[in-house]
Amino acid sequence: MSSKNIIEIEGLHKSYSNHKALDNINLSIGESKIFGLLGPNGAGKTTLIRIINQILEPDQGVIKFAGELLSRKHIHSIGYLPEERGLYKKMKVGEQVLYLAQLKGLSKKDAKHKLSYWFEKLGAETWWNKKVEDLSKGMAQKIQFITTVLHEPKVLILDEPLSGLDPVNSLLIKNEILELKKNNTSIILSTHDMNSVEEICEEVAIINHSKKILQGSINEIKKNYEEKLWTILYSGNQMNFTNAVWGGWELMNHIVLNENIKKAEIKLLNDFTINKFIKGIVDHVEILEINKKTPSINDVFIKATTDE
Amino acid sequence: MSKIGLIISREYLTRVKKKTFILMSFLGPLLIFGFVLLTSYLSQENKEKYEILVVDESHLFDSILRNSDKYHLQWAPNGKDYNEVQEIFKKDDQLDLLVYLPVNLIKTNSMTAKCLYKEIPSTGVQKHLSSIINEAIELYRVNFNNIDISTYKSIKTKINLDVVDIENKENRNIQRKAFVGIALALFIYGFIFLYSVQVMRGVIEEKTNRIVEVIISSVSSFELMMAKIIGVGLVGITQFIIWAIVTMIMSISIFPLLIIDKFDPSLQMNSDELVNNSFKIDPNNEAIQFIINEVQWSYLIVFFILFFLGGYLLYSGLMAAIGAAVDEEADTQQFLLPLTIPMVFAILMASKVIDDPSSSLAFWLSEIPFTSPIIMIVRIAMGIGDSSVEIWEIILSLFLLTITFIGTTWLSGRIYRKGILSYGKKASYSDLFKWLKN
Numbered sequence: 209m210s211s212k213n214i215i216e217i218e219g220l221h222k223s224y225s226n227h228k229a230l231d232n233i234n235l236s237i238g239e240s241k242i243f244g245l246l247g248p249n250g251a252g253k254t255t256l257i258r259i260i261n262q263i264l265e266p267d268q269g270v271i272k273f274a275g276e277l278l279s280r281k282h283i284h285s286i287g288y289l290p291e292e293r294g295l296y297k298k299m300k301v302g303e304q305v306l307y308l309a310q311l312k313g314l315s316k317k318d319a320k321h322k323l324s325y326w327f328e329k330l331g332a333e334t335w336w337n338k339k340v341e342d343l344s345k346g347m348a349q350k351i352q353f354i355t356t357v358l359h360e361p362k363v364l365i366l367d368e369p370l371s372g373l374d375p376v377n378s379l380l381i382k383n384e385i386l387e388l389k390k391n392n393t394s395i396i397l398s399t400h401d402m403n404s405v406e407e408i409c410e411e412v413a414i415i416n417h418s419k420k421i422l423q424g425s426i427n428e429i430k431k432n433y434e435e436k437l438w439t440i441l442y443s444g445n446q447m448n449f450t451n452a453v454w455g456g457w458e459l460m461n462h463i464v465l466n467e468n469i470k471k472a473e474i475k476l477l478n479d480f481t482i483n484k485f486i487k488g489i490v491d492h493v494e495i496l497e498i499n500k501k502t503p504s505i506n507d508v509f510i511k512a513t514t515d516e
Numbered sequence: 517m518s519k520i521g522l523i524i525s526r527e528y529l530t531r532v533k534k535k536t537f538i539l540m541s542f543l544g545p546l547l548i549f550g551f552v553l554l555t556s557y558l559s560q561e562n563k564e565k566y567e568i569l570v571v572d573e574s575h576l577f578d579s580i581l582r583n584s585d586k587y588h589l590q591w592a593p594n595g596k597d598y599n600e601v602q603e604i605f606k607k608d609d610q611l612d613l614l615v616y617l618p619v620n621l622i623k624t625n626s627m628t629a630k631c632l633y634k635e636i637p638s639t640g641v642q643k644h645l646s647s648i649i650n651e652a653i654e655l656y657r658v659n660f661n662n663i664d665i666s667t668y669k670s671i672k673t674k675i676n677l678d679v680v681d682i683e684n685k686e687n688r689n690i691q692r693k694a695f696v697g698i699a700l701a702l703f704i705y706g707f708i709f710l711y712s713v714q715v716m717r718g719v720i721e722e723k724t725n726r727i728v729e730v731i732i733s734s735v736s737s738f739e740l741m742m743a744k745i746i747g748v749g750l751v752g753i754t755q756f757i758i759w760a761i762v763t764m765i766m767s768i769s770i771f772p773l774l775i776i777d778k779f780d781p782s783l784q785m786n787s788d789e790l791v792n793n794s795f796k797i798d799p800n801n802e803a804i805q806f807i808i809n810e811v812q813w814s815y816l817i818v819f820f821i822l823f824f825l826g827g828y829l830l831y832s833g834l835m836a837a838i839g840a841a842v843d844e845e846a847d848t849q850q851f852l853l854p855l856t857i858p859m860v861f862a863i864l865m866a867s868k869v870i871d872d873p874s875s876s877l878a879f880w881l882s883e884i885p886f887t888s889p890i891i892m893i894v895r896i897a898m899g900i901g902d903s904s905v906e907i908w909e910i911i912l913s914l915f916l917l918t919i920t921f922i923g924t925t926w927l928s929g930r931i932y933r934k935g936i937l938s939y940g941k942k943a944s945y946s947d948l949f950k951w952l953k954n
Contacts, residue, residue: 220783225525225950225953235889258729258937261733261935262733263729263732263733263737283733286733288729288730289730290726290729290730290733291725292726292729292939293727293729294723294725294726294727295725295727296721296725296727297725298530299530299786307522307526308730310522311519311522311523311731311734335545352730355730429717466539479947
């Protein structure tokens with residue numbers, strides 16, 4: 209855990225006329241970390257993000273940005289790539305990025321200077337005079353990414369930044385995110401793409417039904433959700449396998465891979481250990497491989513949001 | 517530049533740089549002139565010549581009914597009665613009109629002459645016919661009473677009535693001036709709609725392009741809305757100024773040429789003159805004199821801009837809210853109707869206001885902010901003073917307009933900030949109300 213938090217949220221409430229969007233959210237986001245904000249659709253993530261961006265006001269609660277109460281002056285320290293995003297279609301790329309950069313407080317000169325760096329970096333040099341409507345979706349996504357990071361914000365809030373990108377561009381953006389983190393940018397990543405979360409996030413929080421149900425480092429969370437699950441590859445008779453040990457475990461899944469090789473997924477109950485189990489079966493079947501199964505973030509997500 | 521300034525300049529520049537804006541700046545005045553000329557052309561040149569069959573039962577008209585090339589009279593054959601002549605008229609394609617002058621027409625004042633047609637004659641033609649019949653009857657009676665024709669001519673007069681306000685002699689013929697007011701009112705109406713709809717479209721564009729969320733993470737939604745309204749309003753004022761300049765240049769250079777050609781005296785038959793050599797006014801000169809000398813352009817233009825701005829700010833705020841509430845332009849209809857009704861109503865009521873510019877109807881319509889930009893400009897055009905509109909009424913109207921647009925803009929801002937972030941759902945009036953409350 210980082211000793212310093214860039215964003216601290218305490219007791220945040222937000223209601224719309226017909227439902228509660230956020231219910232007593234407490235969250236701390238570490239400096240220079242990539243923080244995954246997860247949750248099913250409609251859980252309240254976008255509302256939370258919009259409140260951090262000061263697009264919406266909370267009904268109750270406190271948000272601190274680098275130790276100070278969040279205020280309009282922090283707008284320039286945040287870069288926001290919303291999920292619902294786009295550009296003016298009729299405007300030229302160059303005019304548009306300059307406009308958006310100036311809205312984020314950059315001078316025209318600074319903006320031009322920084323833009324030339326980013327355009328070169330993402331291979332967009334030749335797009336300056338193109339109209340946005342002539343860009344492909346992936347190209348437009350890159351432009352949006354550039355306008356989000358151009359003013360070198362301390363905090364980047366990216367809502368589904370990889371959606372709609374092909375694998376090559378997706379990797380490119382992922383690497384950019386990692387590089388920004390290395391340069392001390394704190395990143396909030398809201399996504400349903402659990403592989404990316406596993407790959408790049410250090411901490412995650414899961415929001416469900418407007419409440420935070422989980423927060424911690426990826427490893428911690430996985431450990432908490434570990435369920436003494438093991439997968440065993442063996443060769444031999446299935447009856448012999450299942451009847452070898454009586455009690456203390458449960459067969460979760462069984463797959464016949466081919467005539468000789470079978471795969472069993474077992475869950476150990478109470479104090480029963482894997483050693484006792486092996487001792488029991490070792491005379492009945494031939495053990496080919498034993499692995500401890502750690503839950504993926506996807507498993508954690510599904511379990512956490514469906515157990516509620 | 518401040519962020520709001522930045523947004524205003526983007527809204528302004530993207531619009532004035534558009535080809536359509538540049539084209540409309542020069543085409544607009546041309547189209548209006550063209551339209552005015554075309555309508556006067558169409559209303560005049562509908563028919564070169566009329567063949568008119570006359571049934572004269574008294575046989576007293578044949579020498580005194582004025583015949584001309586354009587309105588060529590033929591006499592119905594003797595011995596045929598009115599019904600038989602009608603049959604002849606029906607069958608003969610050459611004949612356009614049948615005029616029936618009953619036997620007692622010339623002697624009494626109670627009879628009515630008839631004109632039968634195949635295609636309805638214009639009011640100008642009807643006026644000509646009744647004037648030549650009146651003229652003939654008068655000439656007959658002049659002769660019948662042994663009055664000297666030159667004496668009669670000297671008696672026969674046609675005066676102009678100058679209607680003047682005793683308190684302010686400048687206020688002459690205010691009803692005539694009202695037509696300048698009507699023209700300006702139509703402009704205000706057109707401009708308010710044109711540009712407030714542009715605000716609405718701009719909002720819809722930002723919403724459907726999904727760029728709005730990025731922008732309102734840099735400026736507040738209210739600032740964005742106001743900057744857009746101001747930017748588009750400046751486009752409107754720019755367009756108006758260009759039109760004024762282009763019109764001025766055209767009036768000085770092109771328009772007089774067209775007018776003189778158009779109003780060639782030979783085409784301009786002044787039909788209701790009883791006797792041909794009476795005094796003739798060149799209507800063209802009179803109109804130009806009137807427009808240049810009697811209409812007080814300086815304050816009219818100032819008030820035009822003030823009332824345009826007031827009306828525009830009032831309506832464009834509401835239009836921005838509508839734009840924010842919908843996902844596409846097709847969904848705006850249900851919300852637009854309540855906004856268009858007061859404006860159309862004002863235009864329809866304008867003629868009543870001209871009739872009596874100091875009536876209470878005129879007063880209220882020019883004070884209620886939803887109709888005042890249109891009605892007040894009509895009243896102002898008729899002159900400031902006791903007879904039409906007093907200065908305190910104008911100030912009160914501007915004051916009411918101002919506080920109302922501040923109020924509606926505030927309300928619109930509340931709808932706007934909720935609306936722009938709600939996608940994929942067709943908003944209803946109850947949604948708007950909910951957004952207002954929250």
